[in-house]
Amino acid sequence: MSKIQKIRGFQDIYGENAKKYRYVVDTARKIFEKYNFEEIILPFVEDVSLFKRSVGEATDIVQKEMYVFEDRGGRTIALRPEGTASAVRAYIEEGMYAKGGYKKLFYEGAMFRYERPQAGRYRQFHQIGAEIFGVDTPMADAELIKMVKEILDELRIDVRLEINSLGSFEDRKEYINHLKQFLETKKENLCETCQTRIETNPLRVLDCKVEQCKEETKDAPVITDYLSEKSLERYTKLKEYLKALDIEFTENPRLVRGLDYYTDTVFEFITDKIGAQGTVAAGGRYDKLVSQLGGPETPALGFAAGVERLMLLVETLPEEKPLVVVIPVVSDYNIQALKSSNLLRSKDIKTETLLKEGSLKSKMKLANKLNAKFVVFVSDKYELKYMDTGEQEIFENIEDLVDVLNEKI
Ligand code: ATP
Numbered sequence: 001m002s003k004i005q006k007i008r009g010f011q012d013i014y015g016e017n018a019k020k021y022r023y024v025v026d027t028a029r030k031i032f033e034k035y036n037f038e039e040i041i042l043p044f045v046e047d048v049s050l051f052k053r054s055v056g057e058a059t060d061i062v063q064k065e066m067y068v069f070e071d072r073g074g075r076t077i078a079l080r081p082e083g084t085a086s087a088v089r090a091y092i093e094e095g096m097y098a099k100g101g102y103k104k105l106f107y108e109g110a111m112f113r114y115e116r117p118q119a120g121r122y123r124q125f126h127q128i129g130a131e132i133f134g135v136d137t138p139m140a141d142a143e144l145i146k147m148v149k150e151i152l153d154e155l156r157i158d159v160r161l162e163i164n165s166l167g168s169f170e171d172r173k174e175y176i177n178h179l180k181q182f183l184e185t186k187k188e189n190l191c192e193t194c195q196t197r198i199e200t201n202p203l204r205v206l207d208c209k210v211e212q213c214k215e216e217t218k219d220a221p222v223i224t225d226y227l228s229e230k231s232l233e234r235y236t237k238l239k240e241y242l243k244a245l246d247i248e249f250t251e252n253p254r255l256v257r258g259l260d261y262y263t264d265t266v267f268e269f270i271t272d273k274i275g276a277q278g279t280v281a282a283g284g285r286y287d288k289l290v291s292q293l294g295g296p297e298t299p300a301l302g303f304a305a306g307v308e309r310l311m312l313l314v315e316t317l318p319e320e321k322p323l324v325v326v327i328p329v330v331s332d333y334n335i336q337a338l339k340s341s342n343l344l345r346s347k348d349i350k351t352e353t354l355l356k357e358g359s360l361k362s363k364m365k366l367a368n369k370l371n372a373k374f375v376v377f378v379s380d381k382y383e384l385k386y387m388d389t390g391e392q393e394i395f396e397n398i399e400d401l402v403d404v405l406n407e408k409i
């Protein structure tokens with residue numbers, strides 16, 4: 001029989017990788033909770049129009065990366081490509097804007113994008129993310145960035161922070177006009193995708209990875225020259241706050257992000273260690289999105305980080321709890337072994353009962369393979385073996401053994 005394989009761009013995360021996955025997500029969760037964010041568990045699918053109206057019709061995500069299908073009821077559904085749109089939909093739909101509209105949410109989970117798979121880029125990947133609704137102060141921008149930095153620091157991931165301001169929608173419109181004019185003069189020399197982007201999504205040209213495009217747009221007008229006084233003031237404040245929080249950053253006036261909904265602050269945490277897929281976390285402000293999706297005017301901001309990319313950068317995992325393996329010397333002692341394991345686990349000791357039949361020698365071999373730190377041999381007595389030294393201790397009853405073990409662990 002031929003074997004069935006996983007779908008291209010999808011992964012089994014297991015063994016060490018599963019531990020890394022858990023470590024990344026748990027670390028983020030711990031810090032979200034420390035900053036008093038609440039979890040929201042979002043659906044995997046949404047009405048496709050949610051993403052068209054938020055992420056944007058002209059973006060790569062909507063144009064070519066979404067998994068869209070019709071369900072049995074004839075609804076056109078998309079597998080979520082990102083989390084912010086759903087969080088905003090939920091914020092509006094569940095009435096979280098009541099009582100002043102202030103809300104801080106975090107989420108984690110799988111996202112789906114039909115992209116070309118490569119290291120750090122998959123068709124199912126996972127994000128951790130957070131959103132703050134109902135505050136327009138640059139303090140909020142600074143504290144969100146600080147929180148992301150704290151997650152990366154805790155994971156001991158070395159990154160640089162780039163920031164930019166896209167101004168208000170009005171500032172951007174003005175800028176885009178000038179940018180378009182500039183790009184028209186370079187059109188012939190740009191890649192094919194960028195040639196169409198001049199019309200559909202000119203900002204995205206600045207983000208193109210093709211060398212020739214980078215070269216040609218070196219002298220393009222920069223958005224920061226088009227910021228209104230209000231946006232400029234916010235941007236200046238943000239920089240002041242970041243400095244006060246000892247967060248290093250560089251200003252990158254070409255940083256535009258691929259999604260339509262951003263206004264004012266945008267930021268990316270970037271590493272050079274994993275090749276072209278260097279952005280590990282990214283976010284920004286989206287003051288118009290809530291109202292665009294039918295909610296009341298609500299300023300908001302957020303970020304998302306790619307769990308798989310963070311996993312590529314995590315070098316050491318926290319130490320695991322030592323394992324105790326309980327071995328019935330012969331099958332006459334099976335019940336006693338099961339009960340001994342129960343007792344150990346009730347004391348929060350990580351315990352594996354040796355469940356396979358076989359010679360004592362084969363059982364010891366398996367215990368070694370499982371990386372046991374301690375083995376408990378169960379017969380008419382209890383023998384505790386320290387696997388690192390080979391030392392053994394004999395006990396008349398299991399309770400005494402547990403007391404000794406507890407001290408060692
Ligand atoms: P990129 O420029 O790498 O395509 P993006 O701008 O499309 O990233 P966002 O939509 O901002 O990414 O998503 C936030 C984070 O999610 C990214 O910084 C990255 O870490 C991660 N991410 C995005 N797409 C993928 C993917 N296909 N596979 C793995 N991680 C991804």
Ligand code: MG
Pocket residue numbers: 060258
């Ligand atoms: Mg992308």
